[in-house]
Amino acid sequence: MPQPAIAETVTDLRATVRAWKREGLSVGMVPTMGALHDGHMSLMKLALEKADRCVVSIFVNPTQFAPTEDLDKYPRQLAKDLACLADVGVHLAFTPPAAEMYPAGFASKVSVGGPSAGLETDFRPHFFDGVATVVTKLFLQAAPDLAVFGEKDYQQLCVVRQLCRDLDIPVEIIGAPTVRDAHGLAMSSRNAYLDEAGLAVARQLNKILRGTAAAIAKNGDADGETVRARRTLQQAGFEGVDYVAARDALTLKEWQPGREGRLLAAAWLGKTRLIDNVEIPAEA
Ligand code: AMP
Secondary structure, eight states, X not given: OOOXXXXXXXXXXXXXXHHHHHTTOOEEEEEEOSOOOHHHHHHHHHHHHHSSEEEEEEOOOGGGSOTTSSXXXXXXXXXXXXXXXXXXXXXXXXXXXXXXXXXXTOOOOOOOOGGGSSTHHXXXXXXHHHHHHHHHHXXXXXXXXXXXXXXXGHHHHHHHHHHXXXXXXXXXXXXXXXXXXXXXXXXXXXXXXXXXXXXXXHHHHHHHHHHHHHHHHHHOOHHHHHHHHHHHHHHHTOSEEEEEEEEETTTOSBOOTTSOEEEEEEEEETTEEEEEEEEEOSOO
């Protein structure tokens, strides 16, 4: 596979995309923070199925990290990431330095309501403003026809859909299923922080969520089952559980029996915070 072209500036990114558009080619985008794994690659493959050209941004976005979070130790491996893009056949990597995205004097932010309420926001209040701001910038910079986001970050996917709807951003948002390891653990760049013992506990998260979602679909008792799931997670070795919540799959408001739902959770293993979510089927 040929190496992807690399753009480090918005000017270069726009020049490449403009040339594609002049040729009548459609453009798909996959925003990432790098440390790429099979989950990211599945998004790129989907973008390449849906569009003629694919641009992947690799940018560890400082505005979505609080000062206490893992911005400095977040894994960075650009050479390896570029090899992944080449494997999949991505055409362009956008790898801006922080000063290209947030030059001195930068003073704006994009804030999305609706599905950003609660869940992650209760524990990371800065997070979705940071995501919405960088995604808006990336969409204005690359002007893609479509963009692919993972269901792994389900609330983020809902927030990005809301953002594009509310601000008339003409980018089709495509959600992609979560890629998991053989034990059901959702692939995540942050799994690299875990040792073998941590991985063994982490692999319980999906199993417990699946069991809980099935029970909720059957008995409709979201409150009882999520309290039970919290306890089960702690017994499995999770040291802190930020939330386990049953929400409407579309609006992220409280789930109602008979509606399609999503069971979402965030929990801590040492200093590593894991999130995951599974479907609550409408019919038991
Ligand atoms: P990140 O680099 O973690 O910000 O993720 C970039 C994109 O990859 C987001 O749309 C994520 O939802 C998606 N993603 C991360 N992990 C997975 C996974 N295991 N399966 C599918 N998509 C994923």
